[in-house]
Amino acid sequence: MQYENRYLLSELSTKSVQFALPWDKVNTGISFSYFGYSMYHEMLTGINFARNFSDKFAMGVQFDYYTAYFSASNSYRSALFPQIGLSIRFSPVFNIGFHTFNPFQTNIITEYVIKRLPSVFSLGTEYFFSREFVWRTQVDKEVSSNYRIAMGFEYQMVQNINLKFGAYGSEYLVPCLGIGFKTGAFLFDLNCEMHPLLGVCPFAEIKYRFGK
Amino acid sequence: MKRLFIYLILIIKCSCPSRAQDVTSVTEQTIAVIFDQYVAESDETIDYETFYDDLMTCSMNPVNLNKATQEELEKLPFLSDIQVENILSYVYQHGPMQTIYELQLVEGLDMTDIRRMLPFVYAGEANDSGKKIYWNDILKYGKNELYFRLDKGLETKEGYRFLPEEDVNSLPTQTKNYIGNQLYNSLKYRFHYKDRILAGITAEKDAGEQFWGSNHKGYDFYSFHVQFNNFGKFKTIVLGDFRANFGQGLVLHPEYSIGKSSFVLNVTSRNSGLKKYSSTDESNFFRGGGVTLQLRKFDLSVFYSNKMIDGDTVNGTFSTIIKTGYHRTPDELNKKSTVNQQIMGGNVTYTNMNMQVGITGVHTLLNETLIPSRTVYNYFYFSGSQQSTGGVFYRYRLYKLNLFGETGITDHAAMATLNGCTFNPVSQVSMVFLQRYYSPRFDTFYASSFSETSRVNNETGYYLGVEVRPFSKWKFAAYADSYRFPWPKYGIDAPSVGKDYFLQTDYSVKRNVAMYWRIKFEEKQTNLTSSGAIMPVEVPVQKSSIRYNLTYSIGNFTFKNVLEGNLSRQGSSTWTHGLMAIQDLSYDFTPILLKIDFRVQFFDAVNYENRFYSYERDILYAFSIPMYSGLGSRYYLNMHYDLNKNVSFWFKIAQTVYADDRESVSSGNETISGNRKTDIRFLVKWRF
Numbered sequence: 074m075q076y077e078n079r080y081l082l083s084e085l086s087t088k089s090v091q092f093a094l095p096w097d098k099v100n101t102g103i104s105f106s107y108f109g110y111s112m113y114h115e116m117l118t119g120i121n122f123a124r125n126f127s128d129k130f131a132m133g134v135q136f137d138y139y140t141a142y143f144s145a146s147n148s149y150r151s152a153l154f155p156q157i158g159l160s161i162r163f164s165p166v167f168n169i170g171f172h173t174f175n176p177f178q179t180n181i182i183t184e185y186v187i188k189r190l191p192s193v194f195s196l197g198t199e200y201f202f203s204r205e206f207v208w209r210t211q212v213d214k215e216v217s218s219n220y221r222i223a224m225g226f227e228y229q230m231v232q233n234i235n236l237k238f239g240a241y242g243s244e245y246l247v248p249c250l251g252i253g254f255k256t257g258a259f260l261f262d263l264n265c266e267m268h269p270l271l272g273v274c275p276f277a278e279i280k281y282r283f284g285k
Numbered sequence: 286m287k288r289l290f291i292y293l294i295l296i297i298k299c300s301c302p303s304r305a306q307d308v309t310s311v312t313e314q315t316i317a318v319i320f321d322q323y324v325a326e327s328d329e330t331i332d333y334e335t336f337y338d339d340l341m342t343c344s345m346n347p348v349n350l351n352k353a354t355q356e357e358l359e360k361l362p363f364l365s366d367i368q369v370e371n372i373l374s375y376v377y378q379h380g381p382m383q384t385i386y387e388l389q390l391v392e393g394l395d396m397t398d399i400r401r402m403l404p405f406v407y408a409g410e411a412n413d414s415g416k417k418i419y420w421n422d423i424l425k426y427g428k429n430e431l432y433f434r435l436d437k438g439l440e441t442k443e444g445y446r447f448l449p450e451e452d453v454n455s456l457p458t459q460t461k462n463y464i465g466n467q468l469y470n471s472l473k474y475r476f477h478y479k480d481r482i483l484a485g486i487t488a489e490k491d492a493g494e495q496f497w498g499s500n501h502k503g504y505d506f507y508s509f510h511v512q513f514n515n516f517g518k519f520k521t522i523v524l525g526d527f528r529a530n531f532g533q534g535l536v537l538h539p540e541y542s543i544g545k546s547s548f549v550l551n552v553t554s555r556n557s558g559l560k561k562y563s564s565t566d567e568s569n570f571f572r573g574g575g576v577t578l579q580l581r582k583f584d585l586s587v588f589y590s591n592k593m594i595d596g597d598t599v600n601g602t603f604s605t606i607i608k609t610g611y612h613r614t615p616d617e618l619n620k621k622s623t624v625n626q627q628i629m630g631g632n633v634t635y636t637n638m639n640m641q642v643g644i645t646g647v648h649t650l651l652n653e654t655l656i657p658s659r660t661v662y663n664y665f666y667f668s669g670s671q672q673s674t675g676g677v678f679y680r681y682r683l684y685k686l687n688l689f690g691e692t693g694i695t696d697h698a699a700m701a702t703l704n705g706c707t708f709n710p711v712s713q714v715s716m717v718f719l720q721r722y723y724s725p726r727f728d729t730f731y732a733s734s735f736s737e738t739s740r741v742n743n744e745t746g747y748y749l750g751v752e753v754r755p756f757s758k759w760k761f762a763a764y765a766d767s768y769r770f771p772w773p774k775y776g777i778d779a780p781s782v783g784k785d786y787f788l789q790t791d792y793s794v795k796r797n798v799a800m801y802w803r804i805k806f807e808e809k810q811t812n813l814t815s816s817g818a819i820m821p822v823e824v825p826v827q828k829s830s831i832r833y834n835l836t837y838s839i840g841n842f843t844f845k846n847v848l849e850g851n852l853s854r855q856g857s858s859t860w861t862h863g864l865m866a867i868q869d870l871s872y873d874f875t876p877i878l879l880k881i882d883f884r885v886q887f888f889d890a891v892n893y894e895n896r897f898y899s900y901e902r903d904i905l906y907a908f909s910i911p912m913y914s915g916l917g918s919r920y921y922l923n924m925h926y927d928l929n930k931n932v933s934f935w936f937k938i939a940q941t942v943y944a945d946d947r948e949s950v951s952s953g954n955e956t957i958s959g960n961r962k963t964d965i966r967f968l969v970k971w972r973f
Contacts, residue, residue, distance in 0.1 A: 202710070202711045202713060202714055203710070203711045205710060205711075206710040206711050206714065208714075226710075226716070226751075228708075228710045230684050230685065230686065230710075231684055238716075238718055238749065239749070240747075240749055240765050240767065242765070242784065242786075245767065245782060245784065246765055246766075246767035246784035246786075247767065248747035248749060248765075248767055250718075267747055267767075269745075269746075269767050269768065269769040269782045269784075270769065270782055
C-alpha cells in the first residue's frame with residue numbers, strides 16, 4: 074500500500090495498492106491507484122506479468138486501464154496502454170534496466186479537450202559497491218518534456234534499516250531522502266522529495282510478505 | 286612481519302626525492318595548493334593570511350598522530366570529518382603508528398592526502414603539551430620572525446593624478462582623490478614558542494593611504510596579539526586581537542567559512558574556539574581578550590571585545606558597516622572608526638568519544654544606531670544598536686553516520702539551522718548530506734557558514750557531496766546543491782531558486798605527473814533588465830565550465846598546463862563563451878636557494894559573464910586569484926631566494942595586457958590609462 078502527498082496538498086495525493094503473486098514460471102500481480110479529489114481524479118488499474126530468464130535478464134509487462142473523471146461533462150473517460158520493463162544483469166555487481174510507460178502515446182479524446190497522457194522512457198543502472206551499498210542512476214524522457222536525470226544511493230546501515238538519498242534534476246534540482254524499516258513480514262518505507270519551489274512531497278509505503 | 290613489509294613499500298612510494306628540499310618552501314607550496322583547491326573559481330575574497338598562518342603554525346608544531354585528538358586533527362582543513370574519524374579509529378584499533386607512512390593503511394586517505402598531511406603531522410611518542418614552561422626556554426628556543434612587504438602598481442591610477450607632488454601633505458584638490466602614495470606596505474613581527482606561546486604585531490598601509498601627513502600619521506592599521514595555550518586549566522588565553530569560532534558558524538565565525546569547493550566533503554566550519562588574529566583584514570576580528578577553561582570534558586570560553594569600526598555616521602545613526610579597510614580619500618577617512626562596537630560572549634562545549642554538544646551566546650552593542658537605507662532586498666537586515674544571538678550545536682556518531690548541526694536564534698526570534706551527516710558506507714565512497722534554513726530575518730554580525738552567498742540569511746537548501754576512489758590513482762568528487770532564496774536579494778527583486786553541479790576527476794599518473802578534469806554547472810536567477818515591467822521579471826542565468834589541469838615535473842623543472850572554457854547565457858538569449866589557457870614553468874636552482882615561477886596566460890572572455898578566476902603563485906602571505914574579463918594575456922615572474930638560514934626574499938612582477946582596444950583599465954580612482962596593468966611585490970623575511 075502506498076500513499077503520496079505531493080507538496081502536502083491532499084488534492085494532489087495518490088493512493089495505491091498492489092498485490093504480487095510469484096509462480097514457478099512467471100510472477101503475476103495486480104495494482105490500483107487513485108489520484109485527485111471529487112472534482113477531478115484519475116484511476117489506474119493494472120495487471121502485470123514478469124519472468125526472470127536464466128538470471129541474466131528479467132522482463133515484465135503491465136496492462137494498464139486508465140480512467141479520468143471530467144467534471145465539465147460529468148463523465149469518465151478511459152484508455153488502455155502497457156508498461157514494459159527489462160532488467161539485464163551484466164555482472165554480479167552491475168545491472169541495467171529499461172522501462173517505458175505508455176510507449177504508444179495513447180491519449181484521451183473528449184468532445185472538448187484532448188487529454189495527453191504521459192509517455193515515458195527510462196534507462197537506469199545499478200552498481201553494488203557492496204551488499205549494503207548500492208548506487209543507482211536513471212535518465213527519464215517524457216516525450217514532450219525535458220530529460221530528467223536522477224542519481225541515488227541506498228545504504229543498509231544496520232540490519233533491517235536502510236537509508237536512501239539522492240537527487241533528480243530537470244528544470245529544478247530536487248533532493249530526495251528516505252528511510253526503510255523491516256520487521257517480521259512488514260516493510261515500512263518513508264521517502265520525501267524537497268522541491269526548491271513547491272515544497273515537500275512525502276511518500277509512504279507498507280509492504281507485507283505472505284508466507285516465506 | 287607483514288606490517289614491516291607494508292612499511293617498506295609505503296616508504297618507497299611516499300619518500301621524497303633524494304635531493305634535500307627546503308621544508309619550509311614545500312610547506313608553503315602545499316598550503317598554497319590546498320587553498321587553491323578551496324577557493325577554486327570562487328569570486329569571494331577569503332582571508333588567505335589566516336589560513337596560511339594557521340597551517341604554518343601547525344607545520345612548526347606538527348600534530349602527533351598517536352596522541353592526536355579530534356580537535357587537533359580538525360586544524361587541518363583539507364581533512365574531511367570522515368578522514369579525521371578514520372585516523373582516530375585506526376590508532377584506537379591498531380595501536381600507535383610506527384611511521385607516518387602507515388597513514389596509507391587508513392581508510393579514505395590516498396597518496397595526495399598523505400602528501401598534504403606530511404608537513405603537519407608526525408608519528409611519535411612524547412607529548413609535551415602540558416609541560417611547565419620556563420622563561421629561559423622561552424628566550425632560548427622561542428622563534429622570532431619579521432616580515433616587510435612592499436607592493437606598487439607601475440602605472441599611475443586616476444586617484445593619484447591630482448596629488449601635488451611637491452607637497453604631499455597638502456589637501457588634495459578633489460575630495461575623492463587618494464591622499465597617500467601608491468605604495469602598499471606591511472610590517473609584521475611574529476614570535477612563537479612551540480605552540481604554547483604565540484605573539485605578534487602587524488602594521489599595514491594600503492596603497493593610497495597616507496603614511497605621514499596632515500591627514501594621518503603612521504600606519505593606517507595596527508594589530509597586536511598574544512596567545513597562551515595549555516597553561517594548567519587554561520586551554521587558551523588570548524589578548525589583543527583575536528577570533529572566536531564556535532560550532533558550525535551560525536552564531537559566531539568571523540573567519541573564512543568553508544563552502545562549496547573541490548573538497549566536496551568539507552562543508553562545515555570547525556569548532557576552533559578562541560585563537561589569535563594576525564591578518565591584515567581590518568574588519569573581521571575582535572579586540573580585547575578571552576579565555577577557555579578546560580574542566581574535564583567541558584570547555585568553558587568567555588571573551589570581551591571593544592573596538593572601533595567604520596560607518597557612514599550621521600546624527601548618531603549609520604546605514605552600513607564599511608568593511609573594506611580602505612582609508613585613502615578624505616571621504617573614506619571621515620568614516621574611519623566612527624562607531625564603537627562591544628561584543629561579549631561565551632561558549633560551553635561538552636565532548637566525549639561519540640558526541641560533542643555546545644551552546645554559544647553573544648551580545649553586540651553599538652554606540653550608534655544602525656539603520657540601513659531600506660530597499661526591498663535589505664528589508665529584514667538588522668537595525669538597532671544591540672543584538673543578542675544564541676545557538677546550540679552538536680556532533681554525534683551513530684553507527685557509521687556522523688551527524689552534525691547547529692541552530693541559532695536572535696533576540697528578534699529569527700532562526701537559522703543547519704544539519705547534516707557524513708559517512709563512508711564502503712571504503713571507496715564517502716558522502717555528505719547537508720540541509721540549511723536561514724530565515725530572511727536572521728542577520729547577525731559575525732555568522733559565517735555554508736551558504737551560496739557570503740551572508741547567512743534568506744536561504745534554504747540541500748547539498749549532497751560524494752567522493753569515490755574506485756581504483757588506485759583515481760578519485761571522483763561530485764556535489765549537487767539545490768537552494769532557494771525566499772526573499773528578494775540584491776539584483777533579484779523576487780524570491781528565486783538556483784542549483785549547482787560539480788564533478789572533478791583526479792588522476793595521479795605517477796609521483797611527478799597528476800591531472801584533473803573539472804566540470805561545473807550553475808543556474809540561478811536574475812532580474813530581466815530590459816523588461817520594463819512593474820512587477821519583477823526573473824530569468825535564469827546559466828553558466829557551465831570545464832577545466833583540464835596537468836602538472837608534471839622533470840628534474841628541477843615543474844610544469845603546469847591549464848585549459849578552461851565556459852559557456853553562459855541569460856534567459857533564452859544565445860550562449861556566450863570564454864576561453865583561457867595557462868602555461869606555468871617553475872625552476873629550482875638548487876644548490877643555489879633560488880626558485881622562480883613563470884607564467885604565460887591567454888584569456889578570451891569578451892562578456893563579463895564569461896570571466897575567469899585563476900590562482901597564481903605569489904610572494905609569501907599573498908595569494909592571488911585575479912579575475913580575467915575581456916581579451917588579453919597576462920604573464921608574471923615570481924622569485925623566492927633564501928640568502929641564508931635567516932633571511933629570505935620574494936619578488937613578483939606581473940603584467941596584464943588587454944588586446945580588445947580598450948583605452949583604460951579598471952574604473953573610478955583605480956582607472957589606468959592604456960591597456961596595461963603592471964604590479965610588483967617585494968617581501969623580506971628575517972628569522973632570529
